Amino acid sequence: MTRSSRKIDQTSFGSLPGTSAQIAEQIRRALKGGGSAKHAAGVQWFFKQEIKSRGWYTADLRRAVRRCRRDILKKNDFDFLVRVADELFSGSVLEEKIAAVFLLEKMDAQFGEREFRIFEAWLDRISSWADHDGLVHYLIAPMVAAEPARVKDVFRWAKSPKRWHRRAACVALIQGTRKKKFLPQIKKLSDSLLDDQDDMVQKGLGWLLRETAKFDAKRTVPYLMKIRDRAPRLVLRTACETLPSSTRNKILGA
Numbered sequence: 001m002t003r004s005s006r007k008i009d010q011t012s013f014g015s016l017p018g019t020s021a022q023i024a025e026q027i028r029r030a031l032k033g034g035g036s037a038k039h040a041a042g043v044q045w046f047f048k049q050e051i052k053s054r055g056w057y058t059a060d061l062r063r064a065v066r067r068c069r070r071d072i073l074k075k076n077d078f079d080f081l082v083r084v085a086d087e088l089f090s091g092s093v094l095e096e097k098i099a100a101v102f103l104l105e106k107m108d109a110q111f112g113e114r115e116f117r118i119f120e121a122w123l124d125r126i127s128s129w130a131d132h133d134g135l136v137h138y139l140i141a142p143m144v145a146a147e148p149a150r151v152k153d154v155f156r157w158a159k160s161p162k163r164w165h166r167r168a169a170c171v172a173l174i175q176g177t178r179k180k181k182f183l184p185q186i187k188k189l190s191d192s193l194l195d196d197q198d199d200m201v202q203k204g205l206g207w208l209l210r211e212t213a214k215f216d217a218k219r220t221v222p223y224l225m226k227i228r229d230r231a232p233r234l235v236l237r238t239a240c241e242t243l244p245s246s247t248r249n250k251i252l253g254a
């Protein structure tokens with residue numbers, strides 16, 4: 001079944017009556033029936049560990065879940081929606097967790113301390129970089145950017161023995177750095193993680209530094225020059241990706 005010919009069964013979502021657990025189960029069934037087996041097999045190529053996927057394309061999944069969100073909110077409040085998302089993020093299937101994120105995506109104006117702690121708890125349910133980055137980049141990072149006091153939680157995550165918490169410390173600052181916030185904190189965080197040997201953490205840190213350099217190169221390049229002899233090559237290469245080739249070569253020592 002090709003992407004162009006695949007149709008999502010809209011009645012699978014319907015008006016979604018029931019408890020949050022019942023609605024989450026209806027969504028799981030719709031996700032199971034609406035994907036592509038061929039694409040599910042192809043998804044595995046992007047991951048080192050075995051991933052359970054229903055074979056949905058991201059754009060299709062986002063459209064379906066947004067329609068589902070509208071249906072849920074016709075008869076229920078925001079807290080109920082959060083409970084549905086919480087049910088979905090407890091699953092083992094990639095699309096279920098991404099659907100949980102899409103249910104709440106761009107609703108950060110309604111998020112408060114309760115939601116922040118819920119999302120923080122989800123970090124213990126992470127199974128891959130994909131559900132990690134969806135959660136942290138789209139739900140947690142906007143909350144950190146909106147409330148700088150939450151950076152203290154970022155530094156707490158950076159000290160965790162758990163790889164996904166340490167990666168979260170990096171990704172949680174990306175929305176803020178795109179607004180030229182948090183440069184001193186980003187430098188401090190980077191200094192604390194430069195010796196981290198986990199490739200998922202290194203990629204997260206490189207991503208953060210790349211976005212920082214992209215939006216504030218004038219202040220970031222001197223820092224990259226300072227750490228170039230200490231930083232893992234993966235971190236440094238990623239951090240330099242958006243810089244002019246002459247600057248990139250200078251930092252990388254090419």
